[in-house]
Amino acid sequence: MYSQKVMDHFTNPRNVGEIETPDGVGEVGNAKCGDIMKIYLKVEENVITDVKFKTYGCGSAIASSSMATEMIKGKTVEEALNLTNKAVAEALDGLPPVKMHCSVLAEQAIKKALQDYARKNNLDIPGLTDIEIDDDHDHHEEIED
Amino acid sequence: MYSQKVMDHFTNPRNVGEIETPDGVGEVGNAKCGDIMKIYLKVEENVITDVKFKTYGCGSAIASSSMATEMIKGKTVEEALNLTNKAVAEALDGLPPVKMHCSVLAEQAIKKALQDYARKNNLDIPGLTDIEIDDDHDHHEEIED
Amino acid sequence: MELNRVYLDNAATTPVKPEILDSMLDFYKEGYGNPSSIHSFGREVKSHIDIARENVANLLNASAKEIYFTGGGSEADNWAIKGIALRYMNQDKHIITTEIEHHAVLDTCKYLEKNHGFKVTYLKIKENGIIDIEEFKSAITKDTILTSIMFANNEIGTIQPIKEIGAICRENNIVFHTDAVQAVGNVHIDVKDMNIDMLSLSGHKIYAPKGVGALYIRNGIRLDNLIHGGGQERKKRAGTENVAGIVALGKACEIANKGLDEHISKLTALRDDLISRIQAVIPHTIVTGDLEKRLPSIASFCFKFIEGEALLLSLDLVGIAGSSGSACTSGSLDPSHVLMALGLTHEVAHGSLRLSLSDFTTKEEIDYVVEKLPPIVERLRNMSPLYED
Amino acid sequence: MELNRVYLDNAATTPVKPEILDSMLDFYKEGYGNPSSIHSFGREVKSHIDIARENVANLLNASAKEIYFTGGGSEADNWAIKGIALRYMNQDKHIITTEIEHHAVLDTCKYLEKNHGFKVTYLKIKENGIIDIEEFKSAITKDTILTSIMFANNEIGTIQPIKEIGAICRENNIVFHTDAVQAVGNVHIDVKDMNIDMLSLSGHKIYAPKGVGALYIRNGIRLDNLIHGGGQERKKRAGTENVAGIVALGKACEIANKGLDEHISKLTALRDDLISRIQAVIPHTIVTGDLEKRLPSIASFCFKFIEGEALLLSLDLVGIAGSSGSACTSGSLDPSHVLMALGLTHEVAHGSLRLSLSDFTTKEEIDYVVEKLPPIVERLRNMSPLYED
Numbered sequence A, B: 001m002y003s004q005k006v007m008d009h010f011t012n013p014r015n016v017g018e019i020e021t022p023d024g025v026g027e028v029g030n031a032k033c034g035d036i037m038k039i040y041l042k043v044e045e046n047v048i049t050d051v052k053f054k055t056y057g058c059g060s061a062i063a064s065s066s067m068a069t070e071m072i073k074g075k076t077v078e079e080a081l082n083l084t085n086k087a088v089a090e091a092l093d094g095l096p097p098v099k100m101h102c103s104v105l106a107e108q109a110i111k112k113a114l115q116d117y118a119r120k121n122n123l124d125i126p127g128l129t130d131i132e133i134d135d136d137h138d139h140h141e142e143i144e145d
Numbered sequence C, D: 001m002e003l004n005r006v007y008l009d010n011a012a013t014t015p016v017k018p019e020i021l022d023s024m025l026d027f028y029k030e031g032y033g034n035p036s037s038i039h040s041f042g043r044e045v046k047s048h049i050d051i052a053r054e055n056v057a058n059l060l061n062a063s064a065k066e067i068y069f070t071g072g073g074s075e076a077d078n079w080a081i082k083g084i085a086l087r088y089m090n091q092d093k094h095i096i097t098t099e100i101e102h103h104a105v106l107d108t109c110k111y112l113e114k115n116h117g118f119k120v121t122y123l124k125i126k127e128n129g130i131i132d133i134e135e136f137k138s139a140i141t142k143d144t145i146l147t148s149i150m151f152a153n154n155e156i157g158t159i160q161p162i163k164e165i166g167a168i169c170r171e172n173n174i175v176f177h178t179d180a181v182q183a184v185g186n187v188h189i190d191v192k193d194m195n196i197d198m199l200s201l202s203g204h205k206i207y208a209p210k211g212v213g214a215l216y217i218r219n220g221i222r223l224d225n226l227i228h229g230g231g232q233e234r235k236k237r238a239g240t241e242n243v244a245g246i247v248a249l250g251k252a253c254e255i256a257n258k259g260l261d262e263h264i265s266k267l268t269a270l271r272d273d274l275i276s277r278i279q280a281v282i283p284h285t286i287v288t289g290d291l292e293k294r295l296p297s298i299a300s301f302c303f304k305f306i307e308g309e310a311l312l313l314s315l316d317l318v319g320i321a322g323s324s325g326s327a328c329t330s331g332s333l334d335p336s337h338v339l340m341a342l343g344l345t346h347e348v349a350h351g352s353l354r355l356s357l358s359d360f361t362t363k364e365e366i367d368y369v370v371e372k373l374p375p376i377v378e379r380l381r382n383m384s385p386l387y388e389d
C-alpha cells in the first residue's frame, strides 16, 4: 500500500518535535477526524532555518509531515509557500488515493505557520493572505470484516 | 442412490418380454409422465405360471417390474393380489423416497392384469373389484445445473 | 477399448484444472488475511483480486471496474434482475425474458410477478431453440425496463442472437442482461460490440470451483444491491471475498482467453463427430436445438421410446457421465421446461440425453461413447412397451 | 525473542486449518460432479454435503434440515432480514436491531427503510457495549415483525443477552434473527434453548475458507428467497453448491464442537492475560466493551492521543497483525459506528486496536505483543500534539 519512501519517513520521521520560541506555528486538522498536524517554524532573514512538527494521524500523515518539513528546511518563505501537496506526495513516491488528503494537511499546516509568521511580523507576503484553508476530509467507505 | 439389488434387477431384469396369448394384461402409467408399465400373466388353476413385463421408465421402474414379476411367479392369484409396493421396495433393499411411486406402478400393473384376468374369465375374486388404481406421480422439484 | 470414466457432463460442472487449483491453494494458507485489512497479509490478497478482475474483464472486453464478483451464476442472475426491478419498481414494471432461461432467471421473474406486481413476457422459441426477433420487438412496451435473455442454453446449447437483441435494447433504452454462464469460455463475447449491459458468469463451468461467479455491470448502469453490507466490491456486493475462488476464476478466464480459438475448433469438431455418428447409428434420434448456432461443448439428443434416467444409469455403469432433462431423473412430472418449449411431446422429451464436452475430452472418449451408447439404447428400447421394431 | 509473524486479526479472518484444507481438496479433483447430477460422480458429492449439514446443525443444537448453506455471513444476514421483510411488507413494517450491528445487517435495514418504507429501531448500547433489555421491550410495537440482534460484536467482542431477547421475541410473536458470525465456535450456542429463529454464521471466522456460510432457519419460519432458481438447498437457496467450501465448513463445525470447552478456556486465559498486562504497562488505555460478557477471542483497546492506522502500521513492521476501527485506516471521516455507539469521543475512538486470538495463538505470541506494543504506543504519543506527558 505505501511506498518505501513513505515507510522510511514513517519509521524514521525527520524533524519531530517542537520549537521553544517559534517564529510561526500552524495547526490544521482536528481530533474528530483523527488528524492534527502542528508545524513550528524558525525563520531568519526570510529563510526557514528550522522546522519541527507534531502529528496525530495516520502513517501517511506522519510521513507527509516529515517529508514536507524536510522540503522547506533552508528554503525561503516564498519557496515554502509554493510547496504543494502534490509535490510532497511525489517526493514520497506517491500516496494511495484515499491518503492524498494527508499531504494536503502538510501543505496547509505550513501555510498556516507562514501566515502566523507574517501576522506576527506584520509582513505582507504576496499570495499568502488569500489562501483558503480547507479542512475537509475526503469521505470514503468504512471497510469491515 | 440405488441399492445393489436395484442395480442387479435393472441390469439383469427378470421376465422381460411379452406373452403371446396372455390370460391377463395390465398397463399403468402414461408416456406423458415418462412411465408405462405393462404386465402379462399366464394363469393355470389359479396359479401364476408365467409373467412378463415391458416397462418404459426409470431405473427403479424397471427394477420394480423385474422384482414384482419374480415375486408373483408361481403364486396364487390371491397371493399376487396381496403384493404391496412396500414389499417390492423392501425386496429391492429400499428405494429412494422420490422413487417409491415406481414400485406403486408395479403393484398397480399386477392388479390391473389380475382384473383383466378376472374379467375375461368372469371370476369374482374377493377384494379385487374395489381396487382403485391411482396413477398419480409425486411432484418433485426439477433440479438443474 | 475400455475407458475408466468418461465425464461428459461438463455443462453441469467442469473439473478444476490443476493449474487453477494450484493458483488458489496459497490463499488458504496462514498469512493470507482479509483483503480489507490494512496489514501486509491483507494487502497482498487485494492485489490478487485485482488481477483476477482484469482477467475476467479481458475475456469479455469489459473494463476491470465493471466486474463484480459473486457467489456464483445464480446470485449474479438474481442480482441483475432484482437489482433493476426493485430499483425501478415505483416507475415501470415490465420485463422481457424467454421460456428457456435457467431457473435462476425464470424463478426470479416469477417471484417478481407474484410478489411485486411485475409483468413478465416469456418469449417462445422456434423449433430450433432460438427466439424470433420480430416477436421480441413487438413484446417491447413503453413500460419495459429490462430484457434478460440467455446467451446460450444449458440443455441444448443454442446461442441466441445477442448482438441484435443488444442493439434493439439500446435503441429502446431498455437495460439488457444476459445469462452467459454457459457461453463464457465457449464462444467469443464482446460486451461493447454486443451492447450488453449486464452479464452473468460462473466459475464452475470454466474449470474454476463452484461457488464463485461474477456480474459484469456496464459503467453507468444503476441497480440495487442484492447483498448489502461491508465495502467490498466497491460497496456493491458485500461479504468477505471468496479469495481463492476469485483467484481461480481469474485464472480460468485468463486460460480461456488465451486458448479460445483452439478450444472452439477442437470442441466443435468433437461435438460434430459425436452428433453425426450417433445420428447415423441410432434410429429414431432427434438432435435438439440448432446445429450451427450452438455451443461447441454441447451435444443433445432425444432417443424415442426410452426414458432418460434409465439411460443415464446404464451409461454410468459403463463409466460415462451425461445428463438428461427427463423428469424421471428427479421424480417430478414434466420433462424440463426447455425441452417442452421446443415443442417436443412428453414422450420424446423424456428420452433426452445431453453430452457436454470439455478441454479434457478426447477423440477416444467420443469413440467409446459411440461404441457403448447404441446397444444401451437398443436394450432399453427392447424393454419398452412403446417400441415396436 | 523474535517471532516472524504474529497474526492477531482472527476476527477479520482465520487461516484455514490444515485438516480442513485436506477435507476439501478432493472436491476440486476430476470425478466430483455437480451434486444435483444423477451419475455416481454427483451422488458422492451429495452425501458429503449432507454430512456437513449435520455437523453445522450439531454445533447449534439444530436439526440438519434447518441449515441452509450460503455464500457467506453477509448473504445469510441479508437473506434473513430481507426474506422476512419482503415477505411481510404488505402487512407490518417495523424491525428492531441495534446500533452496533455489522454493516451486513445495518445497511440492509437502512435499505429497507429508504427504499421499501420500513421503520427500524436501532437500539443504543450501554457503555459496556450491551443493550438495555428494558429499552428493547419498550421498542416493541404491534407492527414489529423482526428483531435482528447480533450474538457477539466483531469489534469489541461483547455478547448480548440472546436468551432473554429470544424469550421476549417468542412471547411477542416476533421473528428473532441473530448474526452469530463472530460467536459461532467461540461460545456455546443452543438455538432451541435460546429461542433463536434464524442465525447467520460464516466459514472464514472458524478456520474454513471465505465465501461460505450458513443460515439456520427454524422449522416453521417462512421467508422469501434471496436467491431464486435451481432446486438446491431444498429450493430455498439456488446456485450450484460451493461443495469444497461446504465440506470445509462442516469440518470446521465438527472440530469446533469437539474442542469448544478447551477452546474457550484456553483463549479466555490468553485474552485476559493480554488485556491485564497491556492495561498495566500502557497508561491512558481504555478496554472497550464488557470484560466478562465478551468473546474469548477478542481483546480491544483504545490508546489515547494516537491514531489507529499509524499503530497498525507500526505493529505490522514488527510482524504483528491486528486491526482498528479507526477511520484513518480507510481514509473516511468517522471511526467505526461501534466505537461511536460506545460513547467514546472521536479522539479516543481513533486510537482503537483490536487483537483477536485463534486456536493457533500461543503464550509466546502474547508475550511478544506485550513486549512490542508499549514502546510503539510511546513513540507515536511522543509525536502527537495531543499528548503531554
Ligand SMILES: Cc1ncc(COP(=O)(O)O)c(C=O)c1O
Residues within 6 Å of the ligand: A144, A145, C238, C239, C240, C241, D011, D071, D072, D073, D074, D075, D077, D102, D104, D150, D152, D153, D154, D179, D180, D181, D182, D202, D203, D204, D211, D212, D213
Ligand atoms: C458480525 C459479523 N457479521 C457478518 C459478517 C460478514 O460475514 P462474511 O464476511 O462471511 O460475509 C462478519 C464478518 O465479516 C461479522 O464479523
Ligand SMILES: Cc1ncc(COP(=O)(O)O)c(C=O)c1O
Residues within 6 Å of the ligand: B144, B145, C011, C071, C072, C073, C074, C075, C077, C102, C104, C150, C152, C153, C154, C179, C180, C181, C182, C202, C203, C204, C211, C212, C213, D238, D239, D240, D241
Ligand atoms: C445457463 C445457466 N445459468 C445459471 C446457472 C447457475 O450458475 P451457478 O450454478 O453458479 O449458480 C447455470 C448453471 O448452474 C446455468 O447453466
Ligand code: FES
Residues within 6 Å of the ligand: B033, B034, B035, B056, B057, B058, B059, B060, B061, B098, B099, B101, B102, C327, C328, C329, C331, C332
Ligand atoms: S418411472 Fe418416473 S421416476 Fe420412476
Ligand code: FES
Residues within 6 Å of the ligand: A033, A034, A035, A056, A057, A058, A059, A060, A061, A098, A099, A101, A102, D327, D328, D329, D331, D332
Ligand atoms: S490522517 Fe486520516 S487518513 Fe491520514
